[in-house]
Amino acid sequence: MRSQQIRTNFTEFFKARDHRVRPSASLIPQDPTLLLTVAGMVPFKPYFLGEATPEHKRVTSVQKVARTNDIENVGRTTRHLTFFEMLGNFSFGDYFKREAIAWAWELSTTPADKGGLGFDPDRIWATVYEDDDEAFGFWRDETGIPERRIQRRDAKDNFWSTGGSGPCGPCTEIFYDRGPEHGPDGGPIVDESRFLEFWNLVLMQFETDGSGNPELKGSDAIVGPLPAPSIDTGAGLERVAMLLQDVPTVFDTDEFKPMVDLAVDLTGVDYTGQFGEGSPESDTWIRVIAEHARATAFLISDGVLPSNEGRGYVLRRLVRRAVNSARKLGTEASIMTPMMEQVIETMSPSWPDLKTQAQLITKIAQAEEDTFSKTLSTGLVKLGDAMEATKERGSTTLDAETAFTLHDTYGFPVDLTIEIAEEQGLTLDRDAFAEHMEAQRHRARAATKSGREAATTDVYKRAAGAVEGVDFTGYDHVEGDSWIAALIADGDLVQRAEEGDEVEVVLKRTPFYAEGGGQLGDHGVIASDLGRIEVLDTVSPTEGLIVHRGRVVAGEVAVDNDVHAAIDRARRASIARGHTATHILHATIKEMVGDHAAQAGSAIDQGHFRFDFPHFEAISRGQLTELEELVNQRIAADPTVMVREMSQEEARKRGATALFGEKYGDSVRVVTIDDYSMELCGGTHVGHTSEVGLFTVINEGSIANNVRRIEALTGPDAFTHLSKERLIADQVARMLKVPSAEVPGRVEDLLGRVRDAEKALAKARADAVLGQADALLERAEVVGDHRIVTGVVQGADHDALRQLALDLRNRIRHGVVILGTAKEDGKAQLLAAVSSDLVEAGHNAADILRPGAKVVGGGAGGKGDVAQAGGKDGTKIVAAVSTSADEARDRLRG
Numbered sequence: 001m002r003s004q005q006i007r008t009n010f011t012e013f014f015k016a017r018d019h020r021v022r023p024s025a026s027l028i029p030q031d032p033t034l035l036l037t038v039a040g041m042v043p044f045k046p047y048f049l050g051e052a053t054p055e056h057k058r059v060t061s062v063q064k065v066a067r068t069n070d071i072e073n074v075g076r077t078t079r080h081l082t083f084f085e086m087l088g089n090f091s092f093g094d095y096f097k098r099e100a101i102a103w104a105w106e107l108s109t110t111p112a113d114k115g116g117l118g119f120d121p122d123r124i125w126a127t128v129y130e131d132d133d134e135a136f137g138f139w140r141d142e143t144g145i146p147e148r149r150i151q152r153r154d155a156k157d158n159f160w161s162t163g164g165s166g167p168c169g170p171c172t173e174i175f176y177d178r179g180p181e182h183g184p185d186g187g188p189i190v191d192e193s194r195f196l197e198f199w200n201l202v203l204m205q206f207e208t209d210g211s212g213n214p215e216l217k218g219s220d221a222i223v224g225p226l227p228a229p230s231i232d233t234g235a236g237l238e239r240v241a242m243l244l245q246d247v248p249t250v251f252d253t254d255e256f257k258p259m260v261d262l263a264v265d266l267t268g269v270d271y272t273g274q275f276g277e278g279s280p281e282s283d284t285w286i287r288v289i290a291e292h293a294r295a296t297a298f299l300i301s302d303g304v305l306p307s308n309e310g311r312g313y314v315l316r317r318l319v320r321r322a323v324n325s326a327r328k329l330g331t332e333a334s335i336m337t338p339m340m341e342q343v344i345e346t347m348s349p350s351w352p353d354l355k356t357q358a359q360l361i362t363k364i365a366q367a368e369e370d371t372f373s374k375t376l377s378t379g380l381v382k383l384g385d386a387m388e389a390t391k392e393r394g395s396t397t398l399d400a401e402t403a404f405t406l407h408d409t410y411g412f413p414v415d416l417t418i419e420i421a422e423e424q425g426l427t428l429d430r431d432a433f434a435e436h437m438e439a440q441r442h443r444a445r446a447a448t449k450s451g452r453e454a455a456t457t458d459v460y461k462r463a464a465g466a467v468e469g470v471d472f473t474g475y476d477h478v479e480g481d482s483w484i485a486a487l488i489a490d491g492d493l494v495q496r497a498e499e500g501d502e503v504e505v506v507l508k509r510t511p512f513y514a515e516g517g518g519q520l521g522d523h524g525v526i527a528s529d530l531g532r533i534e535v536l537d538t539v540s541p542t543e544g545l546i547v548h549r550g551r552v553v554a555g556e557v558a559v560d561n562d563v564h565a566a567i568d569r570a571r572r573a574s575i576a577r578g579h580t581a582t583h584i585l586h587a588t589i590k591e592m593v594g595d596h597a598a599q600a601g602s603a604i605d606q607g608h609f610r611f612d613f614p615h616f617e618a619i620s621r622g623q624l625t626e627l628e629e630l631v632n633q634r635i636a637a638d639p640t641v642m643v644r645e646m647s648q649e650e651a652r653k654r655g656a657t658a659l660f661g662e663k664y665g666d667s668v669r670v671v672t673i674d675d676y677s678m679e680l681c682g683g684t685h686v687g688h689t690s691e692v693g694l695f696t697v698i699n700e701g702s703i704a705n706n707v708r709r710i711e712a713l714t715g716p717d718a719f720t721h722l723s724k725e726r727l728i729a730d731q732v733a734r735m736l737k738v739p740s741a742e743v744p745g746r747v748e749d750l751l752g753r754v755r756d757a758e759k760a761l762a763k764a765r766a767d768a769v770l771g772q773a774d775a776l777l778e779r780a781e782v783v784g785d786h787r788i789v790t791g792v793v794q795g796a797d798h799d800a801l802r803q804l805a806l807d808l809r810n811r812i813r814h815g816v817v818i819l820g821t822a823k824e825d826g827k828a829q830l831l832a833a834v835s836s837d838l839v840e841a842g843h844n845a846a847d848i849l850r851p852g853a854k855v856v857g858g859g860a861g862g863k864g865d866v867a868q869a870g871g872k873d874g875t876k877i878v879a880a881v882s883t884s885a886d887e888a889r890d891r892l893r894g
Contacts, residue, residue: 172203
């Protein structure tokens with residue numbers, strides 16, 4: 001059975017059992033406690049925790065998943081991957097163990113031509129958590145599996161959590177017997193190579209605080225039971241395909257083998273497909289290239305871009321491991337572009353976003369490979385020197401500070417340092433390296449530390465429980481009556497607050513828009529008969545909760561107070577202009593430079609907004625002018641900004657754009673502008689584009705590798721900015737006494753004259769410096785067969801001083817030249833030049849210059865025949881030259 005048929009049979013089976021089919025969420029999770037989407041349940045975590053109410057209690061999905069906790073095992077085992085697809089079915093407080101087990105058995109054992117997966121029922125085994133007699137009984141009674149094929153395991157194997165805070169619970173896993181040729185009999189507790197797990201049913205019952213690997217008995221990691229027992233299952237598509245296609249590894253499945261084959265072609269090595277002892281290391285590297293290429297393409301497609309931290313570092317690490325694997329195989333040619341093209345060709349029939357983002361994926365991956373190739377050259381030299389020094393000391397432990405410097409200064413991945421060091425029989429002191437990293441993080445935290453005590457997730461959950469759902473009225477109203485459902489001050493719930501207190505307010509009904517989708521939160525006023533709150537920000541810290549942050553500016557406020565909430569209308573109107581303008585800009589810039597330029601971030605404030613997008617070069621001034629013109633034409637055309645609510649499935653069918661990293665429910669708002677823009681968006685907008693008024697770009701630049709940012713103004717703010725620029729242009733024209741249109745040419749002419757004058761002045765100074773050569777030669781000191789020329793030269797810059805020293809050295813042929821100058825800023829400059837015969841005899845210009853450099857408070861550096869030094873104290877330049885001359889005499893006489 002091919003992979004696409006597996007996906008279809010799985011989701012259709014559960015769809016027939018009243019499950020809604022949900023599209024995969026992004027690999028960038030909404031959950032701030034997670035770096036990447038590590039499981040199929042991550043998008044549904046708020047439903048398991050009771051923080052949000054699902055529109056339907058049964059869901060099925062094929063979820064993209066990325067995990068790097070087993071990255072070192074990739075390519076070394078038959079099944080470990082960093083990117084994979086998780087087939088899952090979910091129950092949010094609906095069915096539980098009995099149905100989950102019965103349906104898993106039915107789907108697994110039903111023949112493929114009847115909509116099942118077609119596993120042989122006599123080769124299926126199950127495991128349950130050691131104390132879960134209920135699950136054991138359902139397996140025995142609902143499926144008919146003999147008890148000997150149902151095995152109990154402890155929490156290490158059969159208790160599941162995301163690894164952070166959130167839902168957790170015991171699990172029951174399904175295994176398939178691959179046959180005696182794969183290992184000994186006895187079920188999964190004996191051998192998990194022969195008995196391969198392909199489906200995990202997590203029986204969600206508890207919530208963990210993420211403090212450790214939770215266990216049911218006596219663990220403080222368990223916070224308590226979930227609001228309602230739920231089901232979260234996950235079947236790895238690649239493992240299922242491996243078993244159903246009867247191939248030895250996941251790398252041999254229909255959607256993986258093309259990447260392996262291409263990696264073999266690109267490197268030109270023989271691939272045996274073997275594992276374990278005796279298998280060639282080259283096989284591992286081929287599989288790393290194939291697997292990491294696949295993961296790279298999906299991460300970039302979902303909006304992850306390379307960086308030195310967070311998920312960007314995960315992507316960078318994957319690319320660099322793949323490239324380094326190719327280098328180990330002797331391949332110097334680029335691999336990422338052809339690998340990305342192969343992933344897109346193979347996987348886009350199932351994941352069309354790959355084709356949509358094809359240009360972005362290939363460009364980003366190739367740029368990262370190019371960057372790493374340079375890093376690799378520099379880093380390998382420095383690492384090689386460090387390893388050689390380590391061996392000379394007789395040590396087998398590479399210095400942690402060296403590894404940290406390579407990582408922090410040169411961008412050389414520490415995992416690569418470890419791998420290369422181990423190949424040379426060396427180890428890294430990982431604890432010491434971790435201390436360096438923690439010290440760095442501590443410095444970063446200290447630099448950004450805030451004194452305000454923030455509320456915790458638990459406090460917000462209690463606030464959400466107090467309000468039992470907030471009614472947002474801001475699409476249709478800018479003010480309205482409400483009451484205070486919860487108050488937070490100093491990080492905890494309080495009953496009242498008084499003038500001067502900073503507070504967070506939860507209203508039952510509010511017109512205030514909470515920050516989201518790039519749009520900043522509303523400001524305004526919440527007032528009662530007893531007090532008044534100035535709202536300075538509005539946020540949504542947990543799904544379904546709107547929190548107004550501000551200060552009590554008069555009287556006092558208390559829970560249950562009736563209040564009137566009113567937003568700052570002018571600010572909202574200005575932000576709405578900007579938000580509509582970002583949609584127009586988004587569509588226009590994609591038309592101009594390519595579909596890859598999809599919105600990668602935005603921040604829309606009053607009159608001003610920024611728009612981030614992936615692109616590989618600067619937008620030229622001519623392109624920016626054209627962009628402004630096109631956007632303003634679309635604004636002036638004045639189409640209606642249409643806003644409709646529809647199902648997410650219908651919106652996607654209509655071609656609506658969903659932004660990276662944004663979370664959308666089953667019902668979504670679709671904002672349509674004419675025939676060029678259709679986006680899923682929860683923000684506020686103007687009714688007609690003409691209300692935007694005017695649009696102008698004030699800046700375009702790079703904010704990260706291959707990521708650009710446009711900053712723009714709209715409405716009155718744009719007009720004010722352009723008016724000021726016009727006044728400046730008029731002033732310059734009057735100063736130059738030319739019409740405004742001639743200003744650029746006139747300025748260019750003046751700059752040319754300035755450059756010519758600077759060149760002439762520099763030449764004059766150099767000639768004046770060189771003119772001192774004869775006088776300096778007359779004072780040369782003879783020491784044996786050599787001469788020493790010394791002097792302090794007035795008005796010489798570095799280049800002139802160097803030119804004079806080299807000229808003098810050529811004229812004396814055998815000897816040393818030591819020159820110095822006191823610069824206009826009060827600092828000292830020294831330079832020494834040594835003839836080639838002295839260099840061959842072992843004399844070094846830097847060694848001669850170093851004593852003089854100390855006199856002026858500096859140090860010397862340079863090649864063997866020429867050295868230079870700088871110092872803070874130019875008043876001691878004469879003494880410095882004299883000191884270095886003494887050093888030269890001693891060396892020549894010695």
